[in-house]
Amino acid sequence: MHQKYKLQIQLGLIILLSAGTLAGISLLLGAGMQPHRASAQGPIIATPSVPFTPAPLADFGLSAADFQLSALAAVSYDLSITKTTSVTSVTSGSVVTFNISISNLSGSTAQYLYFTDSYPKQMVNVTYAFQPGVTAVSNGVTGAEQWFITSQIPVGQSIAITVTGELTSALDALVTNTAVVTPFIQGADPAGGNNSASASVNVTGFSPTAGLIFLPIVQMNPTPTPVPLTLAYHETFDGTPWQEFSNNGCSTTHNTGQYWVDLDSGDRTCLPPARNENKPELPYRTYGEFEVRAYDSGENQDSESGYGIWANGQGADNYYLFRIWPNTSGCSSGGNWELRRYKDGGNQKLLGGTCNGNIVRGYGSASANTLRLAHKSTGELLVYVNGQLLGNISDTNQLTNGTATGVYAESNNRHIRIKYDDFKVYRY
The missing domain is CATH 2.60.40.1530 (ntegrin, alpha v. Chain A, domain 4)
Structure with a gap:
């Protein structure tokens, strides 16, 4: 039976006043993990006591230091x-x-x-x-x-x-x-x-030909014009930028410039969230492209283990999940993949494929795969492996509010270790 682990983060502000003057601010973080059924649960997103509209303040040359705390109380x-x-x-x-x-x-x-x-x-x-x-x-x-x-x-x-x-x-x-x-x-x-x-x-209009009708020149199979992207967030996992925890068969650590997720034997899943650590911009974004490089280290070769990336997380029940099973049995080459939407307690498979040759099979760093999930404001979702488009779909029931993102790991009946590196978030 699938289990997931909620990350519950409580964020509080303590304002110390001395002689009527603001003396300091202390940010207290506490974390705990709780097991939940995979069919209806998802990543828990850290929610400040005063909820802000997620936005890249760096675009305006601003930071949190530019705000008056008294204005951040609950207002209407x-x-x-x-x-x-x-x-x-x-x-x-x-x-x-x-x-x-x-x-x-x-x-x-x-x-x-x-x-x-x-x-x-x-x-x-x-x-x-x-x-x-x-x-x-x-x-x-x-x-x-x-x-x-x-x-x-x-x-x-x-x-x-x-x-x-x-x-x-x-x-x-x-x-x-x-x-x-x-x-x-x-x-x-x-x-x-x-x-x-x-x-x-x-x-x-000023044109002397105004009112005339011009027929367009139609080019067969035109080359698509790429959408310009800006790298907003890049985590190389030097140091310990993301949270480390160990609970109910899922543990995370930083090692040799990578983020490791270990799952005990059993039918388990784990979705650690991305964290901001002295980056110019937060990783949280509704629309953009989310990418990570990952591989199964192969300590215990589980053919049904998988890994992936999730985005647009809000609460426990809302997020997109793109995952692959690179060593699934039944494929002589390539692996299986799917894109799934979790929303309001339910989930739906949007895209998927089997034995796709763009997915690298095997264990260890030589068998790493780079996964990318793109979400456009039009509702279009695209998924890539190693730079190759696996599929795209226009989601008429798209997620439009969630901004959290992170990585995903899944084990079947053996202890596994998935190693992640180069987690990136691009904005359009």
Whole structure:
């Protein structure tokens, strides 16, 4: 019978006050493991006492030290956003200004907000201006500008933002600019229905051939354009960056620049989570690509042992798991694999294959496999072994909130040891 091990992490902040002055902060961590049935359980994710919306703060040049602790208490407010423009129709080359207002309608004072402005490709030379006294930091991404607003918005008050750009188009076009405001603290704005606003402008094209229809040139079997990736997190396991534990037949250690997972004999599984250790960015991400290199050391050769990588973990029941069985019996070459979605207590096999020749069979470092799981915001999931695509699927019931990730090991009836190295997380 499968067993899983929950990692329960309690995170507390102790604020020591001396003579009314903040003197220090102590972060206390405690961990314990509990066995659970594999059919309905998954990785437990460390949840802070104040839940934050996971985001790469490094994109904004920020860190935890930039926050006022008093603003991180449990708060609730109702934000709204409006977006208008004084014109509805212009000719190509005209400069247009969009006026945005973010208001706090009720509840507590709002602070630490994401402001995202998605402007179309027809809008160029875009500039932003925040009203005096408002502090905001940009991520600098052209076309999907995102700002982190650190200023407070008391109840009943608003802040104003103007977005100015030149609208250019060869053909007549309806250009729409959309703005969204999102709280950094999860659940702070439970309403959420008034957090997005758009404004549109008709642009008269300048091309003398406007109105003509051009047939596209169709190329057979075009080469796919790769999606640019940025390495956000890379763990080489020098030192002891991830948690080490030993409980109920599953133990983890660091050794020779690797992360080892040992499973006792029996039908067991183990899902240690990734941890951040002095990295520029956290490994936690909803959309991106997750990769690890692993192999069975072969102390006790179990043909049904397997290993893998999981992502989008939230609570105990929600995550994607990509795993392989490189030495499964019945295959003269290659091994078996599958992609499975665990959600709300149930699980479903999304993809799978048998005796795939891209999977390296054997034991020891010469038989290592590199696994990669990709999750795109469109719901598309892709799985790779050793750089080769095994399969892809569009998940209509995709996981959209979980961000935790980690490694996976599975034994059948013998003690096994899986060794992991080069755990990477890429962002799009």
